[in-house]
Amino acid sequence: xxxxxxxxxxxxxxxxxxFYNHVIENYFxxxxxxxxxxxxxxxxxxDFLSHVFTSxxxxxxxxxxxxxxxxxxxxxxxxxxxxxxxxxxFFILSAxxxxxxxxxxxxxxxxxxxxxxNEGYYHGRNIHLKIDKEDWKYSERYGIDKSKxxxxxxxxxxxxxxxxxxEPDSHPAAYADTTFAKDSLCGLLEEKGIKYVGVNNFKExxxxxxxxxxxxx
Numbered sequence: 001x002x003x004x005x006x007x008x009x010x011x012x013x014x015x016x017x018x019f020y021n022h023v024i025e026n027y028f029x030x031x032x033x034x035x036x037x038x039x040x041x042x043x044x045x046x047d048f049l050s051h052v053f054t055s056x057x058x059x060x061x062x063x064x065x066x067x068x069x070x071x072x073x074x075x076x077x078x079x080x081x082x083x084x085x086x087x088x089x090f091f092i093l094s095a096x097x098x099x100x101x102x103x104x105x106x107x108x109x110x111x112x113x114x115x116x117x118n119e120g121y122y123h124g125r126n127i128h129l130k131i132d133k134e135d136w137k138y139s140e141r142y143g144i145d146k147s148k149x150x151x152x153x154x155x156x157x158x159x160x161x162x163x164x165x166x167e168p169d170s171h172p173a174a175y176a177d178t179t180f181a182k183d184s185l186c187g188l189l190e191e192k193g194i195k196y197v198g199v200n201n202f203k204e205x206x207x208x209x210x211x212x213x214x215x216x217x
Contacts, residue, residue: 004214005157006083007150007176009164010094010101010117012183014202016071019100020052026066028055045095045168046118046131046143053097053120053127060122067100068107075202077108082206084112085217089157091116093149095142095168099127118143146172163205170194180205 011018024031031052038048056063073079083090090113092101097120105113116137119130131143137152139145150172153160162169162176170188173179173196181189181196189196199205209215 002089002157004088004159004161005091005153006088006161007091007093007153007163007172009162009166009169010092011096012165013163013169014073014076014092015104016073019067019070019096020049022066022070023052023056027058028052031055044141046129046139046141049096049118049143050129053129056127057125059125063122063127064103067103070100070104072104072108073202075206077110079202079206080110080113082215082217086215088214089114091153093117093144093146093162093172095144095146097127097129116144116146116149142168147175150175161209163199163202180208 008014024035034048034051037043038045058066080090092113092115094101094115094117096117098115098117099120099122101115101117120127121130129143132138137145137148146168150160150162154175159177161178161180162172163180164173165183165185167184167188169185170192173181173185173189173194179189179194179196180199182200186196186198197208199208206215
């Protein structure tokens with residue numbers, strides 16, 4: 001069994017803004033109405049994202065440039081290296097798509113990071129999601145069941161840390177050994193009675209892990 005893993009949500013946790021917001025702001029202003037429908041519970045998360053991601057209508061080279069303008073947690077690249085130097089594995093667990101996450105990881109020079117997310121691909125000037133209902137981690141609502149991923153990782157690692165910021169993260173948070181939470185996730189976990197460590201960024205996560213003796217190098 002491996003020692004430990006750090007699992008992080010992407011949108012709003014590693015990135016400072018959700019990718020769907022980036023698309024709505026830059027390519028799809030009509031998406032505001034769709035967003036309201038989704039938040040009112042009239043659309044599944046995966047249907048909302050699929051609609052937004054296929055409303056970009058941009059050449060791929062330009063789209064990648066746009067993706068790389070998204071603001072990130074300034075400490076993320078260094079944090080991933082710290083986890084790996086201290087014997088941990090770093091994973092990204094996202095209900096978005098691996099398409100934009102991979103471009104960002106390449107841009108910040110992050111190596112050996114496995115992404116658990118909805119598979120995405122560029123075609124016809126848009127991003128499309130390839131959802132496999134037979135996949136072990138499939139979720140009808142999110143495309144990916146984050147809880148199943150955490151439980152699977154717990155079979156391989158002695159300790160699993162998780163960091164998230166919003167409603168989809170409230171489900172896997174129940175299974176991680178230690179959950180770091182920011183923004184709306186804090187209140188959601190309090191309502192559910194799930195213990196968490198409140199933080200604002202990866203710098204604060206690092207400070208906690210150093211204090212607890214997990215990060216030594």
